[in-house]
Amino acid sequence: MWGYVRDIWQGAKSIVVGHIVTFRNFWRPKITDRYPHGNADENWQPGPGYRGGFALLKSDKEGRELRCTACMSCARACPVGCIHIEGEGKGKERHPVSFYIDMGLCVYCHQCVEACPSEALTMTDEYEISGTSRASLVRDLAQLIAAGEGQTEVSRVL
Amino acid sequence: MSETAQAPLRTEDITVNVGPQHPSTHGVLRFVVTLEGETIRECVPHIGYLHSSLEKIAETLRFGQYITNTDRFDYLNGLGNELCYVQAVERLLGVEPPPRTQFIRTLMAELKRISSHLVYLGTYGNDTGAVTVFLHAFRERELLMNMFEAVTGGRLLYNYLRIGGLRNDLPTGFDEQVCSFLEHFPPRLEEMNDLLTKNRIFIARTRGVGLLTAEQALSYGVTGPTLRGCGVSYDMRKLRPYAAYDQVEFDVPTFPEGDCLARHLVRMEEMRQSLRIVRQLLDKMPDGEVQADVPRRLKPEPGEVYERVESPRGELGCYLVSDGSDKPYRMHWRGPSFYNLQALPEMVRGGLVADFIATLGSLDPVAPDIDR
Ligand code: SF4
């Protein structure tokens, strides 16, 4: 008999405790975020070092557009082999004439950026990187240069 | 009386498929369950739906390149898997990482353990019919995910550890981020504890359910909280301290009952212990380099190593064979979920079908970790 009453009492108590916790949470600040905002500037901003899209950086040297020397280090470092480069010229003149990154294959591992000896390739904080076809996921040289506009540092958290 | 009334009722076993697509199977898992009325007579796990050939892929990638794949099988313990693999390669090469690296690796592995147990807590609440805890646990986990993002640049797939070091040092302001988490989280954890562990319905659904004895657990190779919930104190962090675990104090919680509640309590206590470890690591964190000198082309001597770490699910092992080239000759993962799952038929046999999901959830399986 007493056990029965105790069971009922404890059962009722745990329901009340549960409701108090739930009730308390009504007043806690919410952590979910609206996406997308009507105003694109209010969208969530990833932190530094975020691994999203790719960009090729401009060179500040005379007579050279890009820092990239088409040395293929990044293509060799890539675990899935999704970087395709064709270079032209010899020695200091060497530069890429075509540079494709297939982002449909990419695993966003950042190893290509780390392998680059000239700090020419970087990952950007762009996160709206989905596309409607496989072909739209392949970034070519022009797109990569456009993405690097105004950027001077490679992605690395510090 | 007629003859038919006296003959026993004709009964028949029925076979039920649980999964492969089922809200409570934690991924793509299938069980063929034979039922006699409501009692489970036999349960056969069918695995392999998420097999991703990770061991074979290792043979085609250089040692440094493979790190990115280690995040992908036990996705709740990405940094812990990386730690296991990286330590195996370092032992093969004879490289000793700097002390600061060891501390940061341990710190990240412990934070990852908390975040993994929070996922367990949320989904286990879901499995036993308490959906609210799921939302609370995932809200707290979000703070941890933001920390991982700040350090590694990724939220789930980190690729942060390197052979002999780390990709980068901790960002400035990370200490404060962890400190504020350490202040904010313990009361929230106790609150979730009130909500779930002290709930009568939850206790009634888990106490005495899914019983496993210590002998059975050991004979199946069960490890982690499932084994510690059977009263066996077996924790790689204590038995064979790796990284910086020999520099911190913590207890290994065990509960002797061997039921779902015991396994749950072990995990709740482990979160508190992890917080304790994190606090000590922050206090003792040494300064210095985070990357040891390693050659650009890694070519270990021919040989083999087996390295183990304590993942949130149990003993995670990495077996590597090198033939002297820059790629592994063979690699094998000992995924703890796979071994823990083998004991599931023992636990559910003779139990009620309604307890099946509660028992499965208490193992905290991760389906890609089972299939690898
Ligand atoms: S991030 Fe990784 S997978 Fe992607 S292109 Fe770079 S190296 Fe290749």
Ligand code: SF4
């Ligand atoms: S991006 Fe860097 S690594 Fe890749 S080809 Fe250009 S210079 Fe070489």
